[in-house]
Amino acid sequence: MYGCAECGTLKFIPFRCHSRFCPTCGALYSQKRAQAMSFKLINCQHRHCVFTISKELRHYFLEDRDLLNCLFDAASSVIHQMFYKMNKSQNFTPGYILVLHTFGRPLEWNPHIHCLISEGGVGDTGFWRKVDFFSFKYMRHAFQTALLSLMENRITDPQKKAQFKREKALSYKNQKDGFYIYAKPTLADKNTVAKYIGRYLGRPVIGLSRIDSYDKEKDTITFHYNRHDDEVLVTETIPAIEFIKRLIQHIPEKDFKMIRYYGVYGRHRESDKKLYRLIHPSKKPFLQSFLKWRSGILSSFGYDPLKCPKCNSTMKFLELYFNHKRVSLEDLYEKAMGKCRPKCRAPVQTHSLSC
Template sequence: MNILQKIFTDYYEEMIYTLHPHHSVVENVDKMIHCGDPAFGGAMYGCPHCGNMKFVPFRCHSRFCPTCGNKYSMERATSMSFKLIPVQHRHCVFTIDEDLRHFFLDYPDLLHCLFHSVTSVICRMFHKLNKSQNFTPGFIMVLHTFGRDLKWNPHIHCLISEGGYSDDGFWRNVSHFDYTFLRNAFRTALLNEMQTVIGPSFKKQKARCYDKHKKGFYVYAKPNKCDPKIVTKYIGRYLGRPVIATSRIDRYDGKYVTFHYNRHEDNKYVEETIPVMEFIQRLIRHIPEKHFKMIRYGGIYARHRDIDKKLRRSISKEKHRIYQSFHQWRTSILLSFGYDPLECPVCKHKMEFLELYYAHKRVSLEEMYEKAMSRSRGKRSSA
């Protein structure tokens, strides 16, 4: 049991009765707590060379889990690398006014508005380049709702191709992004979307935002020379990663949790100690509703477009083979965490799969090992 599992196990009931989390939060917390628990089943492997046995418990596959979330992030980054066309891309960050953040907690549907606003602004910026040919870029948007201090801070990380295809299939390179347009257009688009969802009561807040941000909301869009080989590693850090890694949790004494982070503004090391329930509240508010898509594709990367079929056909068979192999359990663990889970710790040979054990069978570990040993002995004797 890692430190995050222990924290949530100790305060599970208090979290339920005090914070009243929605169903998706409870489901993800339950999965994370029981991730790697042998009582919930797993697979038995045996070494055909020395007879050593290894039981591998099932994982929870929740993005809230530090282990499974990191693996999920690596898989999405790999998936993205096969979708990107071979051109320069730019990493942009669309942020909102600090006074608007609480609205996105009170009205969860506003998170969709963030995506809609970014999509419309990017498409409009490229449409201005040549309205008759309608140049369309490829862009991938990733929603982040947290900062390094774990506080609520919704913003969009976006990867945009430095160029676009016209309706007649002509590609045009674009090295200059209209920074002023991005800031102003994003502010206007988002505030209009928010007013549509919230209603007339938002008008005063909208006016204050226009007065406070006369140059628009902050949008980072500086050139950073991101070619496809580099860009997936860079943006992979933002692809559905867990809210906090266990390595950042320094201490837990049963009442308080101490964690650290490097402040974004000046990269200064900061250590923070807060009560357990505040720590839990900071974490669970970032768990999205079930089926909510934190990563969305737009332009020529959108899945409904015909260009997608052409992009898939252009990927070589060798790349398809590599991509499919990544999603195999052994390969993904090796690439994500740097070790081979099927390497025998005794003789270093590859271990072989023997049998699956499910939670409903209620088999003890001793019974699993005994059954697997007898099956392994049978295999060796028949060989």
């Protein structure tokens, strides 16, 4: 509850649900995630690659979600080995970010890895070396071999393992060129990189713009998408419960990391701090301020939520309510005492909210 010190007007501001599937909170989460990635990027050209798998293997990742880690490990090993072969003595290392997507455009189960990789890397000497040629023939075969080997080692059930060995042999027979890896054009401009991060790496399962209508009588939902093969617009109407089933299968497990940083972006060395970043560190606070709650409401809906509707003065925080009951800040501090860091032994009144 906020109050105006000038005219006494009171106003309640609701909490956010913080759910990734909420149209509002999920969009904000995606924006913050894309912004955090852009802060890590080096000021160089990047390439966006997509590591895919065959349809016959998708059900293994749905039945055992721990196998999704194999996608990260396989893609990372391929990129690391490819750059290592260029200069073994200098330990040539690029910077790359791997993002897991488990959905396709029709919301079906389709796990694949999006990779944003720098076209170059830094060695032990600290000098940057530019690389503008990637051997996708090698990457396809290497990714197929690495992923199938990792999956075979992770599957422990004897019956499933025997079935997987048969499908593994068929995979080598049917996909003689390896798993399909799609590489988008080089991202030379930093604004283009930022757009790609927001569009491909930070997007939710489905946007509100793709949901056309909801029929209350028939309990059906109509949505559209562009078919990946030929970009033809497809409109699909399905029961609401089926729509929900398609969505919730993409909810990740608790504490599962959908975004992982590798190479230069994943390590913390003093020499790497000398590399020029895509966004200068001095601009971070300014850009982060646009995603704060008050600024976000103002930019999205055109009004300041803390402005008094009567006298237009800035309202101040008065009280906090949870489950329709007033909660004092002292009570919050008392409850947080059990979660404080072991070194923190300060009186309750001196605690900060972050503590």
